[in-house]
Amino acid sequence: MKTNACVSSLAEVSLESAKWKLKFISAYFRRKDANAALLSNFEVFQLLTDLKQQRKESGKNKQSSGQQNLNTIMYETLKYISKTPCRYQSPETVKDFLVAMKGHKLTKAEKLQLLNHRPVTAVEIQLMVEESEERLTEEQIESLLQTVTSILPGDPEEQRRDSEMATEDKGDQV
Amino acid sequence: MFVLVEMTDTVRIPPWQFERKLNESIAEELNKKLANKVVYNVGLCICLYDITKLEDSYIFPGDGASHTKVHFRYVVFHPFLDEILIGQIKSCSQDGVHVSLGFFDDIVIPPESLQQPAKFDEAEQVWVWEYETEEGAHDLYMDTGEEIRFRVVDETFVDTSPTGPSSAEASTSNATEEVQKKEAPYTLVGSISEPGLGLLSWWTNS
Numbered sequence: 145m146k147t148n149a150c151v152s153s154l155a156e157v158s159l160e161s162a163k164w165k166l167k168f169i170s171a172y173f174r175r176k177d178a179n180a181a182l183l184s185n186f187e188v189f190q191l192l193t194d195l196k197q198q199r200k201e202s203g204k205n206k207q208s209s210g211q212q213n214l215n216t217i218m219y220e221t222l223k224y225i226s227k228t229p230c231r232y233q234s235p236e237t238v239k240d241f242l243v244a245m246k247g248h249k250l251t252k253a254e255k256l257q258l259l260n261h262r263p264v265t266a267v268e269i270q271l272m273v274e275e276s277e278e279r280l281t282e283e284q285i286e287s288l289l290q291t292v293t294s295i296l297p298g299d300p301e302e303q304r305r306d307s308e309m310a311t312e313d314k315g316d317q318v
Numbered sequence: 319m320f321v322l323v324e325m326t327d328t329v330r331i332p333p334w335q336f337e338r339k340l341n342e343s344i345a346e347e348l349n350k351k352l353a354n355k356v357v358y359n360v361g362l363c364i365c366l367y368d369i370t371k372l373e374d375s376y377i378f379p380g381d382g383a384s385h386t387k388v389h390f391r392y393v394v395f396h397p398f399l400d401e402i403l404i405g406q407i408k409s410c411s412q413d414g415v416h417v418s419l420g421f422f423d424d425i426v427i428p429p430e431s432l433q434q435p436a437k438f439d440e441a442e443q444v445w446v447w448e449y450e451t452e453e454g455a456h457d458l459y460m461d462t463g464e465e466i467r468f469r470v471v472d473e474t475f476v477d478t479s480p481t482g483p484s485s486a487e488a489s490t491s492n493a494t495e496e497v498q499k500k501e502a503p504y505t506l507v508g509s510i511s512e513p514g515l516g517l518l519s520w521w522t523n524s
Contacts (some may be wrong), residue, residue: 187320188393214350217354272402
């Protein structure tokens with residue numbers, strides 16, 4: 145009878161561990177504003193590269209049987225994020241960007257999208273900013289584009305090509 | 319695209335791992351349990367962000383392993399409604415265009431959310447946007463492997479946890495005839511019916 149009691153308490157323990165309580169830090173799905181727990185692609189990129197570095201350093205003596213899922217998801221996510229503009233970003237650029245965005249009155253979700261995608265055309269801005277025709281005039285959209293492209297680094301090759309073309313034009317004018 | 323989710327769970331550490339630091343064992347167990355898995359109504363779990371609180375570890379009679387209640391934060395892929403994402407076209411079918419992000423595959427853009435007018439080319443199995451200009455109609459093909467910008471309009475979570483044994487008659491009829499259709503636990507529905515959405519090559523001004 146004592147053994148029965150042990151077995152039943154063990155069953156309770158395993159049931160307890162089988163369900164875990166989930167708590168969102170803030171609002172649920174439908175509210176895309178004021179979601180304090182949003183992560184930018186850059187933060188996830190940093191986290192995954194650091195994790196990869198750590199795992200490489202600690203050597204391959206760990207059993208990789210259970211780690212396959214983690215390896216797969218890390219590899220795929222890093223591959224995806226590396227193709228986005230956030231690979232050129234640094235914590236300073238992100239901070240400068242957020243400071244510069246203060247004047248434009250955008251929601252958190254909109255700023256996050258601008259940070260992740262680095263739009264270069266007005267069409268993209270209209271996609272990411274809700275009701276942009278009513279909230280932003282054309283000059284404001286232009287200045288927003290200017291801020292985004294100047295603060296957030298883009299593809300260095302493209303930027304070199306653009307600056308080369310600019311100097312060529314200057315040469316023609318003179 | 320990614321959110322941080324606070325979770326609580328009890329982690330079991332077997333005795334042969336007692337020599338390792340507790341935090342490391344717990345981090346490894348949590349990643350083993352959750353990485354690359356979809357949690358119902360939460361999203362696709364990527365990796366552990368940090369451990370916020372460790373409660374006392376207990377050893378229960380009959381099991382030599384230690385059980386620790388852990389409060390931690392996990393990085394989860396869960397795009398918010400109306401978010402713009404860029405993915406690759408995986409394939410096209412009558413149901414629409416299937417898009418993949420590499421780490422997440424179950425995104426579909428149904429035919430009514432494509433740039434209109436669109437038609438399905440049966441021969442090549444691709445969707446085509448019949449773009450009209452003054453010169454005439456251009457056929458813009460949505461080929462596999464092309465990068466596509468789309469907006470998330472809906473998400474569906476399906477509980478794929480195993481149910482109990484089905485009733486006697488259901489099992490005898492199903493067993494031989496059909497294979498149980500495997501439902502993806504988390505699917506996204508996208509839309510490209512706005513200016514700026516669709517293949518990136520359609521909107522770049524070079």
